[in-house]
Amino acid sequence: MKRTAFFISDGTGITAEALGQSLLAQFEKIEFERITLPYTDSLEKARSVVERINRAAEVDGCKPIIFDTIVNSEIRVEIRKSTGYMIDIFGTFLEPLEQELGSKSTYTVGKSHSIASKASYDRRIEAINFALDNDDGARTRHYSDAEIILVGVSRSGKTPTCIYLALQYGIKAANFPITEDEILDQRLPEALRTHREKLFGLTIDPERLAVIRNERKPNSRYCSIQQCNYEVEEVQLMYKRERIPFLNSTDYSVEEISTRILMMTGIERKVR
Amino acid sequence: MKRTAFFISDGTGITAEALGQSLLAQFEKIEFERITLPYTDSLEKARSVVERINRAAEVDGCKPIIFDTIVNSEIRVEIRKSTGYMIDIFGTFLEPLEQELGSKSTYTVGKSHSIASKASYDRRIEAINFALDNDDGARTRHYSDAEIILVGVSRSGKTPTCIYLALQYGIKAANFPITEDEILDQRLPEALRTHREKLFGLTIDPERLAVIRNERKPNSRYCSIQQCNYEVEEVQLMYKRERIPFLNSTDYSVEEISTRILMMTGIERKVR
Numbered sequence: 001m002k003r004t005a006f007f008i009s010d011g012t013g014i015t016a017e018a019l020g021q022s023l024l025a026q027f028e029k030i031e032f033e034r035i036t037l038p039y040t041d042s043l044e045k046a047r048s049v050v051e052r053i054n055r056a057a058e059v060d061g062c063k064p065i066i067f068d069t070i071v072n073s074e075i076r077v078e079i080r081k082s083t084g085y086m087i088d089i090f091g092t093f094l095e096p097l098e099q100e101l102g103s104k105s106t107y108t109v110g111k112s113h114s115i116a117s118k119a120s121y122d123r124r125i126e127a128i129n130f131a132l133d134n135d136d137g138a139r140t141r142h143y144s145d146a147e148i149i150l151v152g153v154s155r156s157g158k159t160p161t162c163i164y165l166a167l168q169y170g171i172k173a174a175n176f177p178i179t180e181d182e183i184l185d186q187r188l189p190e191a192l193r194t195h196r197e198k199l200f201g202l203t204i205d206p207e208r209l210a211v212i213r214n215e216r217k218p219n220s221r222y223c224s225i226q227q228c229n230y231e232v233e234e235v236q237l238m239y240k241r242e243r244i245p246f247l248n249s250t251d252y253s254v255e256e257i258s259t260r261i262l263m264m265t266g267i268e269r270k271v272r
Numbered sequence: 273m274k275r276t277a278f279f280i281s282d283g284t285g286i287t288a289e290a291l292g293q294s295l296l297a298q299f300e301k302i303e304f305e306r307i308t309l310p311y312t313d314s315l316e317k318a319r320s321v322v323e324r325i326n327r328a329a330e331v332d333g334c335k336p337i338i339f340d341t342i343v344n345s346e347i348r349v350e351i352r353k354s355t356g357y358m359i360d361i362f363g364t365f366l367e368p369l370e371q372e373l374g375s376k377s378t379y380t381v382g383k384s385h386s387i388a389s390k391a392s393y394d395r396r397i398e399a400i401n402f403a404l405d406n407d408d409g410a411r412t413r414h415y416s417d418a419e420i421i422l423v424g425v426s427r428s429g430k431t432p433t434c435i436y437l438a439l440q441y442g443i444k445a446a447n448f449p450i451t452e453d454e455i456l457d458q459r460l461p462e463a464l465r466t467h468r469e470k471l472f473g474l475t476i477d478p479e480r481l482a483v484i485r486n487e488r489k490p491n492s493r494y495c496s497i498q499q500c501n502y503e504v505e506e507v508q509l510m511y512k513r514e515r516i517p518f519l520n521s522t523d524y525s526v527e528e529i530s531t532r533i534l535m536m537t538g539i540e541r542k543v544r
Contacts, residue, residue: 003373012531015294018287018385021544022341023365026377034544038531063372069294085372087365093295100335100357101275105298113290113527121525122487128432132404160400163435167526215394253393254439255385259284259310272293272306 004056004064005032008049008079010071012113013038019089020067032065040070046078053082071107120170120271127166127173127270134174135159140191143174147267149195150175152202153231154222155212157249157257161202164258170270183234188242200261201239201246206232208250276328276336277304280321280351282343284385285310291361292339304337312342318350325354343379392442392543399438399445399542406446407431412463415446419539421467422447424474425503426494427484429521429529433474436530442542455506460514472533473511473518478504480522 005024007016013036024032035056040049056064066084070076076091094105115121134142136159143149148165150158150173158175165171182189192199206228213223221227239246245264249257262269277296279288285308296304307328312321328336338356342348348363366377387393406414408431415421420437422430422445430447437443454461464471478500485495493499511518517536521529534541 012527014527014531015287015290017544018290019341019361022287022343023362023369026343026366026379027369027373027375028378029375030373038535065369065372069291071294071298087369089291090295092364093359094298097295097299097337097359100337101299101302103299103301106300107298113525115523115525115528124526125432125484128435132407132431135404159404160397160439163400164439167432167436167439212394212397251387253385253387254396255284255286256387259286263310272289 001062002031002033002060003062004053004060005034006049006053006056006064006066006068006084007034007036008040008066008068008070009038010041010075011038011069013069014113016067016069016089019069020065020087023067023087024065040075040079041072043075043078046075049079050082053079053084057083073107123170123270124167127170128163130172130174131159131162131166135162137176137191140174140176143191143195143198145172146174146195146198147171148173148200148261148265149192149198150200150202151178151192151235151244153178153204153209153228153235155209155216156202156204157254158202160254161249161257161261164254165261168258168269169262171267178231178235178238180231183231183238188238196242196244199242199244200265201235201244202249202257203232203236203239203246204248205250273334274303274305274332275334276332277306278321278325278328278336278338278340278356279306279308280312280338280340280342281310282313282347283310283341285341286385288339288341288361291341292337292359295339295359296337312347312351313344315347315350318347321351322354325351325356329355345379395442395542396439399442400435402444402446403431403434403438407434409448409463412446412448415463415467415470417444418446418467418470419443420445420472420533420537421464421470422472422474423450423464423507423516425450425476425481425507427481427488428474428476429526430474432526433521433529433533436526437533440530440541441534443539450503450507450510452503455503455510460510468514468516471514471516472537473507473516474521474529475504475508475511475518476520477522 007013007020009016037049053064064084066086069089098105152158154177162173162175165173209228210223210225279285279292281288289308309321325336336356338358341361370377424430426449434445434447437445481500482495482497
């Protein structure tokens with residue numbers, strides 16, 4: 001049986017989506033059609049959302065599940081007129097929180113993913129530019145500005161992780177690929193030696209690495225399982241020899257790799 | 273008065289943070305110290321978290337606020353022994369959802385920001401690589417693979433938006449800068465002409481643009497308000513002349529720009 005799930009917000013809808021997805025993930029047997037309706041910020045839009053929910057209810061023959069993070073209570077009341085089953089985040093938690101905090105809610109829309117301050121916005125953009133400028137060992141002269149330098153063999157997940165750290169947390173992350181030349185040298189690459197305390201290693205299962213590399217350069221030596229085995233083994237020896245903390249990225253999403261790195265290194269997020 | 277807020281999860285903590293931040297943003301008068309404790313996935317870790325909460329309660333002289341998205345109910349029960357005030361997301365919504373859906377929760381940890389499937393993981397990584405390879409007009413020969421091509425003057429927010437669209441939604445986004453040469457030509461740049469339906473314009477207030485550019489190249493013609501005025505005015509004329517949909521990015525975060533683009537264009541997210 002298919003059911004429709006709506007993520008509704010007067011802002012981006014990112015929080016409603018994240019929360020709704022976590023909850024729906026607990027019901028693996030049910031197939032959900034997921035619809036995000038951001039910027040539902042007027043009664044008029046709310047009414048058309050209600051129509052859409054009611055239509056889905058008719059088509060599915062059962063109540064759609066609604067996850068909403070609408071701050072404005074008038075709009076929330078309007079949505080509640082639909083035939084959907086509402087998981088009403090603000091409606092549920094705001095009043096008890098007001099009581100506990102002894103303070104009134106300001107009912108401000110869409111705070112969590114808006115520009116909280118120009119300063120933190122600038123910091124994120126600066127960090128993104130830093131990640132792009134210092135990707136893949138392209139430049140090493142800015143490493144003194146880096147908060148972390150990810151190292152690892154080609155295609156072990158360095159670039160997406162750097163970008164996520166920048167975008168989500170405003171952290172300046174560079175990355176440096178460990179190639180066969182570096183491995184043969186049996187020493188830490190020169191550019192990294194003076195930044196030892198900033199290094200963090202990524203590793204990956206050789207089988208998975210071979211699959212990923214094969215998509216990039218099919219049937220090459222580069223993607224052979226022998227080569228992947230060799231590089232991964234050597235790079236892990238390097239991490240141990242040089243006492244570089246490291247993480248196996250194979251089964252982790254970019255979010256998991258990034259949050260685990262923060263936890264392991266204690267690096268503080270620069271923006272919230 | 274300072275209060276401590278904890279975001280606690282057995283996964284990344286990203287959902288707990290997002291939800292907690294939206295709720296706390298409603299109480300502007302209170303200063304919160306925010307602490308994220310991800311991967312709280314054992315009773316032992318839960319006990320040390322409880323100690324930490326209790327210490328904060330003593331120091332602050334009031335109950336810390338706890339936002340938790342812990343799936344495992346034993347761990348949740350353990351956390352509840354603390355002196356904190358709990359906003360217990362799963363505890364609040366999971367049981368009513370089970371009733372409504374007529375299905376039992378599988379109590380699976382950390383689903384929302386983990387690798388849901390290798391396919392969607394690969395899709396995100398592919399999209400990120402696409403964004404990097406097709407950034408800033410570097411290459412235009414892959415534009416037939418792009419789902420969207422952002423255009424705009426230098427520093428109007430194209431690159432971070434492309435990266436966010438890739439990372440969050442697996443959308444292949446290229447971007448092409450509109451320079452003075454393109455403007456003087458009074459025609460759509462050649463590389464873009466055959467991809468007209470994929471174009472989306474960004475614009476920005478000239479005053480803000482001048483500030484951003486001044487950080488990049490201080491005291492240059494490039495960052496002068498005259499130049500910024502001229503480029504922005506001309507590029508907006510181009511959008512109108514060529515019927516390119518566009519958005520003013522000045523007051524928006526990367527998340528807001530991205531979600532608004534999805535809404536305006538109807539482009540579907542490739543991953544959830």
